[in-house]
Amino acid sequence: MQAAINYPLDWLEERSGLIGGVRYFLFRKVPGDINWMQTLGSATLTAFLVQAITGVILAMYYKPDPASAYSSIVNITDHVTLGWLVRGMHRWGASVFIILMFLHMGRVFLFGAYKYPRELNWIVGVLLLVMGMMEGFTGYLLPFDQTAYWATVVGINLNGTAPFLGPFLAQVLRSGGEISGDTLSRFYSIHMLLIPGGIMALIGLHLYLVVRLGVTSPPWSKEAAGMEPVETNGHRPGVRVGLTRPVQRGANGGGEA
Numbered sequence: 001m002q003a004a005i006n007y008p009l010d011w012l013e014e015r016s017g018l019i020g021g022v023r024y025f026l027f028r029k030v031p032g033d034i035n036w037m038q039t040l041g042s043a044t045l046t047a048f049l050v051q052a053i054t055g056v057i058l059a060m061y062y063k064p065d066p067a068s069a070y071s072s073i074v075n076i077t078d079h080v081t082l083g084w085l086v087r088g089m090h091r092w093g094a095s096v097f098i099i100l101m102f103l104h105m106g107r108v109f110l111f112g113a114y115k116y117p118r119e120l121n122w123i124v125g126v127l128l129l130v131m132g133m134m135e136g137f138t139g140y141l142l143p144f145d146q147t148a149y150w151a152t153v154v155g156i157n158l159n160g161t162a163p164f165l166g167p168f169l170a171q172v173l174r175s176g177g178e179i180s181g182d183t184l185s186r187f188y189s190i191h192m193l194l195i196p197g198g199i200m201a202l203i204g205l206h207l208y209l210v211v212r213l214g215v216t217s218p219p220w221s222k223e224a225a226g227m228e229p230v231e232t233n234g235h236r237p238g239v240r241v242g243l244t245r246p247v248q249r250g251a252n253g254g255g256e257a
């Protein structure tokens, strides 16, 4: 039985190194005093994956043209098997995704995890936040009912008031001078191809940086603040190590007197 499981895994590992990569990602060391709040990033990732899966299912039934968009939504809700559930998960999940992103960002801010050397990951996070909100904005038009139409009018007019670029931006978003079928196609394409692709690429970069830089200890961590005396190889115990003189966690060396 074990051999039957190991054979394909070994085959893949020998040719790609993928299994080792996944093992490295899952079993890497993190500080011993991390906190539940540090799961908010993974919760955001889960919410994004739910959006991606339910979005693919919705796209199988949705029709992005003004004459049939609304009726295709009604069809999904009333006739497609479990369509109401998938649509409800996608609609409510959008808010969950945005709320989790803000909570995760708040955690990163309160823990000071945006500071050196994680500034770049904060910048990637800001791009993810902007793209997440653009995803919400473009998705809102898709049912093409009165609420969707007028909310989009307000959103585009708001963008139109931006200095210098505003009118150009409004024109690009509308795909012309008026909201029309072209606007719907444009929003659909941005909503299901451009932004999800960008978000996936940025999440990849975000996670690469998390693994490369390691996870921050909470601000109350005595060890990370250098307040916990750490015994070092042959040197006097009680010396302050931590942010300024990092020691290898779990090991008895690395610092100096």
Ligand code: HEM
Binding pocket: 037, 038, 039, 040, 041, 042, 044, 045, 048, 101, 104, 105, 108, 113, 114, 118, 121, 122, 123, 124, 125, 126, 128, 129, 132, 203, 206, 210, 214, 215, 216, 217
């Ligand atoms: C699609 C949205 C996002 C996903 C899926 C995501 C995912 C993650 C994950 C899984 C982690 C590691 C675990 C954790 O600290 O919770 C993380 C860390 C981090 N995230 Fe995000 N994140 C997102 C958005 C953001 C935003 C909006 C910001 C800030 C503007 C941000 C900044 C950071 C930083 C600086 C870290 C490193 C924290 C540390 O080392 O303690 N992320 N993110």
